Amino acid sequence: MKELYLTDCYLKEFDATVESVKDDKFVILDQTAFYPKSGGQPNDTGKLVSEDGTEFPVIFVGKFGGDISHEVSNPGLKTGDKVKGIIDWDIRYRFMQYHTACHILSAIIHNETGAMITGNQLGEDKTRVDFNLEDFDREQIASYESKVNEIIDRNIPVSIDIMPREEAFSIPSVVKLKDAFPPEIEEIRIISIPDVDVQACGGTHIANTGDIPHISIIKAENKGKNNRRVYFKFADE
Template sequence: MGVPGEKNAPRPPKDLAESELFAVDAYRRSFDSAVLDVDREQNRVALARTAFYPGGGGQPHDLGELRWDGGSCQVTKVTREGGQIWHWLDAAEPPGNGVEVFGDIDWQRRHLLMRTHTALHILCGVIWTEYQIAVTGGNMEPGKGRLDFPLEGISTELGQRVERRINEEIDRAREVVVDFMGRSEADLDPALIRTAANLIPREIDPLRVIDIVGLDKQADGGTHVTSTADVGRVAVTGTSSKGKGNKRIRLEVTSG
């Protein structure tokens, strides 16, 4: 499994563990499943289970391939909609209901996104440690991303200090643990949801939590590496003001 600490952590909800494979094992590169539903108008399928991340929290959706007896195609888009995870296909004719398929994730892209997402959590942890302020916005693509914070000011010097601190935390090889926490327990920790606005619906219970042990712990649905050491080196590529009380820090993952 790609989830360290699993033997000691609360078990994920059974339906989640069986259907959303990315949520319990970010290192799962391939899987088999049955087609659960077909939307021919939009050329997409929902599967009984999937390792394709559907996007969310600023992390883009996965890409990859589906294969079945007599056919194969690229997965060009994945989203969560109406309680299902839909996979858009470039096939002229998608597989029908009940057809057994084999899914392959574009692993090079996924792993770079995992490293990037974890780097952003390290940035979040560094800023929280020094300023105790929440994130106001963020986004990422493979290898680069940005977070916004309600800092009073921003400077090149601050960016340099943050870059140094991020790479120090990478060198510490902190374990990155996936945990699941009941909503009532999570509500007791105001630092657990690190966005300025709590956008996680109340009906999501338990919460999936990413814990960079000793640095950053927050509710998150994305995919991550298992140690900060796996991120590689990080460069802060820009600092800018996006208005009063909203300052942006950009970073890139430069090696790994």
Template sequence: MDAIYLEDCYLKEFEATVESVTDGKFVVLDKTAFYPQSGGQPHDTGKLIHDGKECKVVFTGKFGGKISHELEDCDLKAGDTVKGIVDWDRRYLFMKYHTACHILSAIIHSETGAKISGNQLGEEKTRVDFNLENFDRELIGSYQEKVNEVIDRKIDVNIDILPREEAFEIPSVVKLKDAFPPDIQEIRVINVGDVDNQACGGTHVKNTGEIPHIEIFKAENKGKNNRRIYFRFVE
């Protein structure tokens, strides 16, 4: 299967061929622009159209290495040609949140040396988890200010598909070396100018200027050395 969102995050529509249908509703295509839920980024929704009939895509996930689309009102079979349409408002919101997450994570790491341990994107708020012994709440406002400064700089965000060894020359990527099985020979790296260079399989905007300003509205201690920050967009 060709995950075509990896190279073009802005692809809203595409044509594909049905490879298989399971239980009358789980559909695998030969290629897809629908993002499967993973890495803290929620799944895409939308619809598949065949012979003028629309099938609603209510969930997209990856199982056994294949991206599966869960459909409502599905009457598809292997070999059918379909047109896929991604729910763009939902996808674009998560693209903005995901890139903002990279920026905030990079600033936290630069300021404190903390390693980011996870994130979860949401439609109304997003969180970043990081490992840090001492949580200086007075610095949180400065993180917010620095993220918004990066947004205002309107920095281009580039996607680079790099050979494994070349990617491992990037300091922020080599830290994740053990996460990549030996059979993965190419690594997708998201580059945010001089701010961040990070391996990532998610969807991102092309320029930081597309992102609204953020507001950090909550900070929590989640246990020993585990800290969490919540942020949302403000227009």
């Protein structure tokens, strides 16, 4: 299966052929722009439209055993059917904005404190970043907000590159993730925000930091020993 979102995050519609259907609702296509739930980013929703115009709403997308499965709420699709996939763009775009903002905030936290980012979860209304830090300075965390917004205002282009494994692991910010990639993975997808962050990532991202609304840090939590969590949302909401 060709994962179209890996190279073009802005693809809203695509044509595909149904390769298999299980239980009349789990559909595998030969290619897809639907992002499957993974890496803290929720799955895309939308619809598949058959050649006769019948619509099959896509309510969940997941990756299982290397295949991306689209769960549809209406039965009727068959192997060999030609369909047009249409992404719920407003929701996808919001996740793209939040995901790139998450990379910026995570880079600032790491650069300021040396903390390792241990997780994140994107949402439609807010997003969280988890990091490993012993001392919890709420004033320092509050200062991250203005630093993220300053980077947003610099209108920095965000690039996506697929690199050979060894080339990717020559990048200092990526090599620490080496153990997360099994040896059979020969190419690594790299998200670059020049002078801010270079990171291996499979998610969808905005093309320019200037397309992200200013953020507002709304909560900072102590989740236990060396486990800290920060929530942020877009400031204009």
